[in-house]
Amino acid sequence: MHTQEALIHIQDYLKKESNITKFHECQIDGIDLADLRKLEKLGYLEQVYESKNHVYFKLTHKPIESNIDVLPANLFGLIVGYDDIKHVFGKALLSKAPVHILLVGKPASGKSLFMSEIERIGIARYSFGSTTRNAGLTRYLVENRPEILIIDELDDARAHELDVLHGLMSENPIISELKTGRTETVEFNCKVFASCNSIDRLPEKLLSRFIVLHLPEYTEQQFIDIIVSVLTNQEHKPQDVAEQIAHQLVRELKRYEIRLAIKIARLCSTIADVNTFIATLQRYS
Ligand SMILES: Nc1ncnc2c1ncn2[C@@H]1O[C@H](COP(=O)(O)OP(=O)(O)O)[C@@H](O)[C@H]1O
Numbered sequence: 366m367h368t369q370e371a372l373i374h375i376q377d378y379l380k381k382e383s384n385i386t387k388f389h390e391c392q393i394d395g396i397d398l399a400d401l402r403k404l405e406k407l408g409y410l411e412q413v414y415e416s417k418n419h420v421y422f423k424l425t426h427k428p429i430e431s432n433i434d435v436l437p438a439n440l441f442g443l444i445v446g447y448d449d450i451k452h453v454f455g456k457a458l459l460s461k462a463p464v465h466i467l468l469v470g471k472p473a474s475g476k477s478l479f480m481s482e483i484e485r486i487g488i489a490r491y492s493f494g495s496t497t498r499n500a501g502l503t504r505y506l507v508e509n510r511p512e513i514l515i516i517d518e519l520d521d522a523r524a525h526e527l528d529v530l531h532g533l534m535s536e537n538p539i540i541s542e543l544k545t546g547r548t549e550t551v552e553f554n555c556k557v558f559a560s561c562n563s564i565d566r567l568p569e570k571l572l573s574r575f576i577v578l579h580l581p582e583y584t585e586q587q588f589i590d591i592i593v594s595v596l597t598n599q600e601h602k603p604q605d606v607a608e609q610i611a612h613q614l615v616r617e618l619k620r621y622e623i624r625l626a627i628k629i630a631r632l633c634s635t636i637a638d639v640n641t642f643i644a645t646l647q648r649y650s
């Protein structure tokens with residue numbers, strides 16, 4: 366098994382076990398003793414005990430090196446336009462050394478879409494949100510040692526989470542966690558991909574560690590193109606219905622709201638439905 370894949374299996378396994386320092390080599394599907402010995406040689410595992418039938422290892426604190434060599438061919442395929450940004454993301458994802466990118470833009474500018482596309486690469490395993498809040502970002506990092514950290518809506522992060530993030534993005538990232546009375550220190554090699562609506566509340570020192578890309582507002586034509594693309598590809602609407610929704614919403618109502626277009630699409634199956642719905646919206650807005 367591939368080193369990276371094996372390590373991720375092991376980390377997943379350890380997450381589910383109450384005893385996180387030991388594991389039993391036979392209990393993880395697809396990983397055999399030869400894999401474990403290889404990981405031991407590479408410095409990721411340390412043997413702690415050997416009995417007649419079993420060998421026990423524990424994870425060392427060696428950070429997992431970037432191992433993404435190829436990106437899925439259709440990565441970012443759902444995103445209309447932004448070829449230049451897709452190119453930068455592609456380079457950053459393949460870079461061996463960490464590069465951090467922050468997308469800034471108004472709602473519905475496609476930021477979450479970029480984040481969820483990155484999640485499609487198998488080892489990008491994390492999205493910022495309520496679960497992190499409860500578990501704590503530090504705990505998450507120490508337990509998962511992600512190679513890629515995705516933080517959608519960074520504006521919502523609390524001050525101490527921003528501090529943890531700043532530490533993670535420093536030259537020699539080390540995260541410490543107090544665990545049963547002693548401090549666990551873990552080295553990191555992690556890229557951060559984040560998005561936010563505004564950078565106003567974010568500390569300058571944190572921003573300086575990111576490549577910051579500001580997404581401009583879409584033009585009317587871009588809105589129409591995106592709406593048609595989203596409605597045909599994601600909502601599986603016929604082309605003519607999608608075009609009618611886009612045209613009516615953008616050109617007639619001047620409502621530049623992709624999410625509203627999606628709602629209308631869910632309620633309308635024909636051009637006549639669209640016209641009736643738009644008239645109702647016009648009457649009551
Ligand atoms: N460039 C784009 N290409 C395709 N779909 C887009 C694009 N920009 C926005 N969308 C669509 O618009 C909606 C809102 O986008 P989202 O990524 O959630 O925006 P944000 O996170 O910036 O608020 C989603 O359904 C998304 O698929």
Ligand SMILES: [Mg+2]
Pocket residue numbers: 473476477478517
């Ligand atoms: Mg979003």
